[in-house]
Amino acid sequence: MRKRVAARTKAVIYARVSSKEQEAEGFSVDAQLRLLRTYAAEQEVDVVREFTEAETAKQSGRRAFGEMLRFLESHPGHVILVEKVDRLYRNFADYVKVDHLGVELHFVKDSMVIGESSKSQDKFMHGIRVLMAKNYVDNLSEEIRKGLNEKAAQGIYPTHSPLGYLNALESGTKRKVIVPDPSRAHQVRELFELYAAGAHSLEMLVAHARKRGLVSKKRHPLAKSAIDQILKQPAYCGIIRWNGREVLGIHEPLVSKELWDRVQDIRKGRGNRKTGFGTLPFAYRGLIACKCGDLLTGEVKKGRYTYYHCTGRKRDICGRPYIAESKIDAAYADLLKLLTVPGEMLPWIQEGLRQADADRHGSRAKREREIRAECAAISSRLEKLYLDKVEGEISAEFYRETRAKWEARVTEMKLELAALDRTEPVLIDEAMRVFELASTAHLRFKSADSEQKRELIKLMCSNSSWVDGRLEVELHEFFDLMLNLVKSGAQNENETAKNGLAKVKSEDWWRQGDSNP
Numbered sequence: 001m002r003k004r005v006a007a008r009t010k011a012v013i014y015a016r017v018s019s020k021e022q023e024a025e026g027f028s029v030d031a032q033l034r035l036l037r038t039y040a041a042e043q044e045v046d047v048v049r050e051f052t053e054a055e056t057a058k059q060s061g062r063r064a065f066g067e068m069l070r071f072l073e074s075h076p077g078h079v080i081l082v083e084k085v086d087r088l089y090r091n092f093a094d095y096v097k098v099d100h101l102g103v104e105l106h107f108v109k110d111s112m113v114i115g116e117s118s119k120s121q122d123k124f125m126h127g128i129r130v131l132m133a134k135n136y137v138d139n140l141s142e143e144i145r146k147g148l149n150e151k152a153a154q155g156i157y158p159t160h161s162p163l164g165y166l167n168a169l170e171s172g173t174k175r176k177v178i179v180p181d182p183s184r185a186h187q188v189r190e191l192f193e194l195y196a197a198g199a200h201s202l203e204m205l206v207a208h209a210r211k212r213g214l215v216s217k218k219r220h221p222l223a224k225s226a227i228d229q230i231l232k233q234p235a236y237c238g239i240i241r242w243n244g245r246e247v248l249g250i251h252e253p254l255v256s257k258e259l260w261d262r263v264q265d266i267r268k269g270r271g272n273r274k275t276g277f278g279t280l281p282f283a284y285r286g287l288i289a290c291k292c293g294d295l296l297t298g299e300v301k302k303g304r305y306t307y308y309h310c311t312g313r314k315r316d317i318c319g320r321p322y323i324a325e326s327k328i329d330a331a332y333a334d335l336l337k338l339l340t341v342p343g344e345m346l347p348w349i350q351e352g353l354r355q356a357d358a359d360r361h362g363s364r365a366k367r368e369r370e371i372r373a374e375c376a377a378i379s380s381r382l383e384k385l386y387l388d389k390v391e392g393e394i395s396a397e398f399y400r401e402t403r404a405k406w407e408a409r410v411t412e413m414k415l416e417l418a419a420l421d422r423t424e425p426v427l428i429d430e431a432m433r434v435f436e437l438a439s440t441a442h443l444r445f446k447s448a449d450s451e452q453k454r455e456l457i458k459l460m461c462s463n464s465s466w467v468d469g470r471l472e473v474e475l476h477e478f479f480d481l482m483l484n485l486v487k488s489g490a491q492n493e494n495e496t497a498k499n500g501l502a503k504v505k506s507e508d509w510w511r512q513g514d515s516n517p
Contacts, residue, residue, distance in 0.1 A: 152242035164188035331471035336442035
């Protein structure tokens with residue numbers, strides 16, 4: 001009788017680099033693939049597919065990443081082999097997608113396997129790395145926004161120039177500003193003049209733009225929505241609107257302020273109505289949704305008792321319940337108490353943060369090298385572009401547009417590099433204070449006034465609903481994952497004390513747990 005051979009584990013490989021330029025060099029992806037293939041051979045794992053790409057992980061929806069998820073959905077039982085955590089995902093959305101599949105993950109350089117039978121401590125370390133990696137990306141984005149805010153405060157248009165302008169160096173300085181585009185500025189001005197005359201609709205302006213040959217910077221015909229965006233852009237009258245503030249720009253306006261105001265009056269056609277909840281300090285006003293989907297609002301009964309009720313009229317769905325504020329207070333306090341970190345978990349947290357900080361330093365140094373290499377490559381292209389123009393191989397218009405595009409890219413890279421320099425390290429002590437905040441949130445909440453309660457709930461909760469007499473809450477991703485980590489750690493400690501094992505049941509970590517103890 002022939003002996004039956006056990007089926008070998010099947011796996012997919014995922015390798016990613018952070019830029020198209022790195023992919024062209026062929027080093028980083030190849031190095032990852034060699035490492036992962038060697039690991040698969042050593043572990044006697046059969047690799048059935050390899051997924052590679054050169055795209056940033058800051059945004060979800062990567063092509064190869066999406067293909068891998070679809071493959072794993074239709075071929076359950078496979079494992080993922082990847083170099084390390086930040087190669088697979090650096091944003092929470094991708095973490096959720098992978099975790100939802102329930103596949104086993106092998107992070108080869110991190111010497112970590114996360115799966116159904118993994119220890120709670122390993123799951124905790126994995127979760128910490130995801131959180132800190134996302135914190136790094138968010139911190140970097142914040143620093144880039146600071147640079148853009150500073151440019152706007154100085155009256156410099158902070159991003160890509162609107163249609164009718166070009167990004168260029170200011171004469172005598174190294175500042176990037178916007179200047180009128182000789183080939184399009186007068187055409188954009190015509191749109192304002194025609195619309196202000198009152199005889200042209202947006203549809204007629206679309207036809208006029210096509211007749212005049214006015215197209216987008218990507219050379220697409222202007223749609224009705226694009227025309228409307230042009231007409232309401234205050235940069236054309238010399239005003240920079242950025243983050244809700246307006247400053248006078250240093251660039252040359254294409255239209256007068258009077259002309260722009262007249263266009264806005266015609267666009268709106270009527271005044272704006274102001275709405276509001278009132279002035280009473282209700283802690284949860286506008287923060288909690290009713291079962292029917294409308295928001296709860298507060299009112300005072302007998303001069304001292306605060307109640308909340310649904311603002312909608314769908315009484316057949318929700319019955320328009322009245323909830324005492326004290327009941328909502330108690331529900332939030334019970335939820336926040338669950339975030340208390342047991343003392344036994346503190347060594348786990350510190351070790352996870354230490355490893356995550358090491359990953360962050362490596363990612364930062366690597367990104368700096370990528371930015372400097374891309375800037376050097378663009379500089380070489382600009383030199384060649386200038387020579388091609390001098391020798392008559394390209395037109396002056398093509399030279400101007402291409403130079404503006406590449407110089408705008410260099411500006412973006414320099415802003416990101418400056419942000420990297422300004423980004424403060426995620427110190428372990430500082431990160432521990434975040435856990436301390438969560439651990440003491442229930443105590444802070446109990447002694448807080450209405451405004452403080454409101455701010456604390458907005459900080460920690462993304463959505464709250466009152467459904468069938470109970471509060472249902474979705475925490476912001478950091479605190480949501482922390483809640484599940486704490487639960488997992490507590491479960492692990494209980495099982496360890498009971499039978500000496502450190503094995504826990506697999507959980508859907510991204511889902512909000514029961515809000516009651």
